[in-house]
Amino acid sequence: MEDIRLDKYLWCIRVFKTRSDATDACKGNKVQVNGVVSKPAKVVKVGDLLTIRKGPVELSYRVKAALHARVGASLVEEYAENLTPAAELDKLNAPKEVFFVKRDKGTGRPTKKDRRTLDSLWEAIDND
Numbered sequence: 001m002e003d004i005r006l007d008k009y010l011w012c013i014r015v016f017k018t019r020s021d022a023t024d025a026c027k028g029n030k031v032q033v034n035g036v037v038s039k040p041a042k043v044v045k046v047g048d049l050l051t052i053r054k055g056p057v058e059l060s061y062r063v064k065a066a067l068h069a070r071v072g073a074s075l076v077e078e079y080a081e082n083l084t085p086a087a088e089l090d091k092l093n094a095p096k097e098v099f100f101v102k103r104d105k106g107t108g109r110p111t112k113k114d115r116r117t118l119d120s121l122w123e124a125i126d127n128d
Contacts, residue, residue, distance in 0.1 A: 007040035013080045
């Protein structure tokens with residue numbers, strides 16, 4: 001048991017919640033094995049470098065051992081070495097600004113003047 005399908009491995013080491021999510025990521029060119037975009041059926045071997053684009057973060061793992069069943073989160077370290085830099089992991093905790101414009105009920109759609117005012121407000125926020 002030295003090799004395993006890429007999508008199954010990513011699911012087993014808990015990078016993705018479901019195996020179909022892992023398959024979709026592979027099909028969407030978000031997963032690379034040793035720097036090459038790979039399909040879900042690509043065979044992963046010990047020592048391979050996996051790079052996964054998941055949202056704003058690019059995760060990196062080195063395959064330490066093959067496995068054929070999903071393991072608990074505490075056991076993942078035995079099968080995959082996490083090489084993701086701290087700067088990438090910090091992107092997950094980045095503050096998200098939420099801005100909501102409240103309109104009174106019954107006022108209808110914004111007029112052209114209201115729209116221009118809202119657009120200038122958004123531009124002021126984007127420029128900061």
